[in-house]
Amino acid sequence: MTGLPHDAEDLLRELAPQVLGALVRRYGVFDACEDAVQEALLAAALQWPGTGVPENPRGWLLTVASRRLVDQVRSETARRRREDALALATPRSALLAHAADARPDTDRDDSLALLFLCCHPALSAPSRIALTLRAVGGLTTAQIAAAFLVPEATMAQRISRAKQTLKGLPPAAPGGPERAGRLAEVRQVLYLVFNEGYTASDGDGLTAPGLSTEAIRLTRLLLRLEPGDAETAGLLALMLLTEARRPARTGPGGELVPLAEQDRGQWDGRLVAEGVELISRTLPRGQAGPYQLQAAIAAVHDEAVSAEATDWPQILALYELLERFGPNPVVTLNRAVAVGMVHGPAAGLELLATLDGDRAMARSHRPAATRAHLLELLGDGPGAVEAYREAARRTTSAPERRHLTERARRLEATA
Template identity: 70%
Template structure:
């Protein structure tokens, strides 16, 4: 079945709104409501391209989904426990009433996003449920993006729905205190989705563009529904400024191209402009958070005409601020790269040695790759080659493995040639 892009985009936008409307009407029967919504979306995908989009597409979907839910409750006699939950939670008159009036309610997408990031769920479950319920991705798509079997992802999503149900959570906007507490996790989930799309943690492909695109779409939605959330704006700016470099990250043979070697003419100027403008509107608010600082770092990189023009002292200052706002091993590791540009590789290597004591980093391939880079700059090719080789063994990303092995081979050959001259 081929669905026109305009219809597909509309259905993806409306899916969380329709699910939110059913959850609000029928309580916490997440499974039943989502099944009904999926059937309504399928019906729309079949009918709308041929018959045209209805005047009130959201109301059409809510009405059809509501009818499907009634059918599901009545027909699933083998799953009486689910039927009892829905029927006891919702008066029969409500089930049978026309649902078009739900279209006059507000957009529940933000409430649904907070529900999918409920504290009762583990972080992987929050990611999976957000992509499924709010993003509208199929279980197969999510499984493929995270390199796990579809059955495994289906179980994870099912357990997440069960955890939401058992927690007694209902679709509602959290209280101000709950919102402040859980907004950070909502942003973290979107950040993780984007990062996995921009640099896949494993597999043959360097990136998973659909995941990054979905993270950007959901962050735009969050910011549209909560325009005063400065960290949501900072996260969107960070995503845009980072996504702008995607095309330049691979070469003609799909090889990985480091930031310093990228053809900057291939960077997306429109995304850079949007990201920097968003950041310029956000920073003066005075409420600076970690995502805004990361976006500022990305902006310094993106605005430099070439590597030599990069304002490394400013980047180092921003990393110092980020270390205070959001301390962590990866922040410290990235800071050593900026330190090497400002104070030299010797100073950075000494700091890296201290970081190696952190058990979270000791065996991480990025620490080894950074060490290799610093050793290479210090003119120690044999040690650098060994570190690159070890980093290649530690990563599960095939493109990164190839890049690191190529670096090791090149430096190994250089070291052998230099030894022969002596």
């Protein structure tokens, strides 16, 4: 969008899902509507630098996108690709009847409904993530593919299949008991996007900052649309408090720096303050949920002036509360670390041993890495070296593999 001032670019990015949601709600054909919105955004990027941002920018985009949709129907090329599907979903007269900015619902914000649609339970988790980033986040297929280290053609196929699965389903925010469940699914998608951006699960790079930034932006949007939802507020606080540490997570050569060894002066104090303030406002409202508790744990870490000053008893108490929401091997793994810091590494290892038969953790490198850390604290150098090497063999992240291998080498050299 070269030529547009940053505030206009931000406005277009904010309005894009609203316009797409409105078109899909009216006409029901995801592919055709998305193409029309992309053309409207391009038209805005070309025209607005000269004419200025219109008084009703969303209405302007809806009008242009609707006209592009009509042009697609009239086009011989477009007819071969889309007319049958469009005709089944919407009477032709409905497309031609009114300009979008003349309709009474022009100001209706369909962003939340579009988020619910992209996170529909009929889709697999990878498809939900991809479609959310494409349709609501505005990322290109190439950008999403690069972030998840898959070929662009593979990601394009995944997104296309997701759109076909949703064919004819209108974007709508469900009510009643279903709403809470669907909202939880949206939060889970955003959480997965953030985590993949903060610690890439595969490849040579430790992080993919663009994904985390987008997850935070979309979670801010979700909280604006659902301001009373404490778990969404907790999720946003968790993201902010975690993202604040990113500048200190890697060394000069891109190597991983563990939390205990990070230069806390590099942490983003603005994000820490915002996250702490948000979770401090949210927790007293009522019963805390998993995201709020995770945010509270992150806040304890971020408020500690040093690793040695960390309030581990409070962290352990929070993990014990978190585990009450149901069996979760990742929570147990983290609680084992907290137990080791509060009651000694032997107690942490005893708890960690309860995960030995857990199928969900069988392929993960994290149990071995945690065992290595606790064995090192216990003074069992040879055992720690063996566990670090085992974790290095299991991880699919090149930076983590280098870090774990280096820990083993240093420990062995000092033995």
